[in-house]
Amino acid sequence: MTEPSHRRGKIVDDKILASTIAVIEETGTLSIKVGRVAELAGVNKTTIYRRFPKREDLVLAALQAQADTSIPIPDSGNLREDLLAIAIAVRSSVVSPLGRALLSASANASPELAELRPAFWSRRFSAAADVVRRAHLRGECGQVDDPELLVELMAAPIHFRATQIGTEITDDFLELQVARALGAIT
Template identity: 45%
Template sequence: MESEESEPVRRRPGGRAARVREAVLAAAADVLVEHGAAKLTIAGVAARAGVNETTVYRRWGTREKLVLDALLAASDQGIPVPDTGDVRADLTAFATALAEYLATPLGRAVARAAVLGADDPALAEAWQEFWRSRLDQAAVMIQRAVDRGELPAGTDAAVAVELLAAPVQSRALLGHRPPEPDFPGRLAAVILDGLRGR
């Protein structure tokens, strides 16, 4: 009789832990859309995701960390930082993605909640961390342009990204003036002229 060798147990990438994370973040995003960050609770998110509350606490620890992770995950997916090799194309693509994201229910909820802020200091800190993280990620577009010689050394990347994002966010929040299809490209051109001192 031949002896069978036992197969080693292999963890599949994207296994249970990844599925739980995805379900919890999706549930958190749904709560953000429906009720805002102030009314998000770990118990409510866990119930909606179909997981145990202790699982959420074990992974995220606090409601604020969960909110932050949900916001970052949604914006990473919805607003990728492009790398086309050309700063104007990068800024145009980024502004276009931002406008499209802000037109979604989640994007609108995030924008409204960001403007309203939070009375809870821990939640306010999570919002600040969210904006810092997004600015740092997007600032890479400007730094690459400086490295390629498209923009002068010393260009303030954070200010450049804020100049790009603010008009798009403003139009989304006001709600009565959505960006025209060529708006992101025109905005990128104006910002680049300013950064280059033209």
């Protein structure tokens, strides 16, 4: 029995995106070669260009897919637990070999690829802010005017420690960032 075409398409997309991440890891740059991605994915370059007309589209899609996998958005029914789960996932991501490669590649990206940062971070913060929105709907907190900023306030120190000062990101540090974020809305 053959697979439906949409399932095959998803399989091909997943191979392309995983291969893109592999090339970023391999090269340490976001300025990837589509030919190398095609080679690793086992597809023709035209298959990639049909799905992602610009290299930047491919890189952004791969980074989004990687972030969705490595930093899932929790829904435990408890705001503090959800924010802590996000903080732990952010830490795991930024200290992993892939996370470090992506951070380095992002810092050294071409101007065209650097323009992707706002779209990437906007999507990530919006998804994480859903945790705050759900907490409000449950009556766990009041209306938060800028839930994305709240998540940013929690995540930024984690990124800063990982990328700038290199100090350990302990569980206590994560708890402190969550407490600070919660303190901003109570």
